[in-house]
Amino acid sequence: MFVLKKESPEDWWEVEALFDLCFAPGRTALSSYRLRDDVPPVAALGRIARDENGILGGAIRYWPVRVGQADVLLLGPIAVHPTAQGEGLAAAMIRDSLAQAAESWDRVLLVGDLPYYKRFGFFRLTGVEMPPPTNPDRILGFDLRPGAWEGICGSVTRVA
Incomplete structure (x- = not known):
C-alpha cells in the first residue's frame, strides 16, 4: 500500500533519481525541459507516493508555463518505480x-498518449x-474549470 503526500525539499534528489530510472538521465535534453530551465516546479502540487x-514508489510534478497570454500548468514528469507499476499509482x-490544482489553476497541459490520459x-x-x-x-x-481551454492558442513558453 502506498501513501500519497506532498513532495518536500528533502525528497528532491530521490525523486530526481526515480525520474532518471524511469526516463533515463538524458530526459533533460527533451524540449519540454527548456520550459523548466531555471523555473521552480509548483511546490504545492508535487506529490510522492x-x-x-x-520506499519511494512514484512522483509527479507540475511547472508553470504560458500559452499565448494564458497561465497554464505543465504536468510532468510523472513516474512510477518499475516494481510498483500496474498498481494504479500513476x-x-x-x-x-x-x-x-483545481483550487488555484484553470487548465493543465501535458505531452502524452491520448489513449492513456483521456480516462482522466x-x-x-x-x-x-x-x-x-x-x-x-x-x-x-x-x-x-469548464471551458478553460476555449480560445487559448499559441506557443508554449516558459515563465520568466
Whole structure:
C-alpha cells in the first residue's frame, strides 16, 4: 500500500533519481525541459507516493508555463518505480494532483498518449505549439474549470 503526500525539499534528489530510472538521465535534453530551465516546479502540487517502508514508489510534478497570454500548468514528469507499476499509482497521483490544482489553476497541459490520459479527461489540443520536435498529436489539455481551454492558442513558453 502506498501513501500519497506532498513532495518536500528533502525528497528532491530521490525523486530526481526515480525520474532518471524511469526516463533515463538524458530526459533533460527533451524540449519540454527548456520550459523548466531555471523555473521552480509548483511546490504545492508535487506529490510522492511511499510504501509502508518509506520506499519511494512514484512522483509527479507540475511547472508553470504560458500559452499565448494564458497561465497554464505543465504536468510532468510523472513516474512510477518499475516494481510498483500496474498498481494504479500513476492514476492516483494524477487524480489527487488535479484535484489540488483545481483550487488555484484553470487548465493543465501535458505531452502524452491520448489513449492513456483521456480516462482522466484530457483531450487533444489544437492551436497549441510545444517547442520542437514535439509531436502535435501528443499535446493534450485538461480543463480544471469548464471551458478553460476555449480560445487559448499559441506557443508554449516558459515563465520568466
